[in-house]
Amino acid sequence: MHEMQETSPSSRLLPPRPSSAPLSPEAAMARKQARERKDALVRGVTSIQEMREAIRRASRDLPLITDVPRVPMLDAAAFHLRAEKGLPFVVTGLVGKWPLSTLTPQTLRDRFGELHVRARVGDYVNTAFAPDRAMQDMSLLTYLELVANNKHDLPPYVGNLELRELNSLCHWPVYFKKMGPPRFWLGPSGTVTPLHCDYDDNIFAQIWGHKRIFLAPPHHDEFLYPREANAILFGSPFDPEAPDFGKFPLARQAAMIECIMQPGELLYVPAGWYHQVRALTFSLSANRWARALPLVLNGNTVLKAG
Numbered sequence: 211m212h213e214m215q216e217t218s219p220s221s222r223l224l225p226p227r228p229s230s231a232p233l234s235p236e237a238a239m240a241r242k243q244a245r246e247r248k249d250a251l252v253r254g255v256t257s258i259q260e261m262r263e264a265i266r267r268a269s270r271d272l273p274l275i276t277d278v279p280r281v282p283m284l285d286a287a288a289f290h291l292r293a294e295k296g297l298p299f300v301v302t303g304l305v306g307k308w309p310l311s312t313l314t315p316q317t318l319r320d321r322f323g324e325l326h327v328r329a330r331v332g333d334y335v336n337t338a339f340a341p342d343r344a345m346q347d348m349s350l351l352t353y354l355e356l357v358a359n360n361k362h363d364l365p366p367y368v369g370n371l372e373l374r375e376l377n378s379l380c381h382w383p384v385y386f387k388k389m390g391p392p393r394f395w396l397g398p399s400g401t402v403t404p405l406h407c408d409y410d411d412n413i414f415a416q417i418w419g420h421k422r423i424f425l426a427p428p429h430h431d432e433f434l435y436p437r438e439a440n441a442i443l444f445g446s447p448f449d450p451e452a453p454d455f456g457k458f459p460l461a462r463q464a465a466m467i468e469c470i471m472q473p474g475e476l477l478y479v480p481a482g483w484y485h486q487v488r489a490l491t492f493s494l495s496a497n498r499w500a501r502a503l504p505l506v507l508n509g510n511t512v513l514k515a516g
Contacts, residue, residue: 306474419493
């Protein structure tokens, strides 16, 4: 996601990399508190910490599920009614209609090869939430050629990247009053985002290929050894695909639900649900996070800022 010379009016510079200069403890705390105040304001709540705790409390009343149900296309009202229950589900018959879904990888190379992208390289799983993890800037064409010849178990991954040129070929449903910008995820089989949770509602579109997603409910964070990246994002060192119960014994108690995403499907991940994502084939995905009170808390007036 960063700096390079623009080659066409449609190309955008990638955002600047985070500064690696260390902050004093006082400055780091002031920055953290300022970000949390901003996050709370955006979501219309009095406190991000109280919002997280409310999500975990609501999660304790959820029924245990063993799979993620699939439902046909929903309008906004029907989506809200279902999402307010606080459980994940897949919407079919929507993403497959997007113009982007009809493109081929060759068309991507031919039409968008000059786009600037930032790839996660090296061991980006164990450094997933570090501000200074290894990244490499390149053209999309260079990235596609790089992964076509990949010999590593963990291939380079273009992830969490705004690509407006691709988003012009998407038709996102208006399920939330406020949404963050679309983020794109592109890579071959073996690319992975490790276990983590976002305390925002999330819709995840599988455009090409297949992905395996493991999900665990918010209150099972007590079994997943969470580490705070920021007030909205928590990571877990536990790997549900290669569980090490000797190192993480509490994880035996975590309910892990497996979902295989098919091309053209849209997954709703409620705020606070842990998820790990692995590409099983060459995949293109996109997601958007809501920027509002999570739907499972819609009846909670105590949290809302007045």
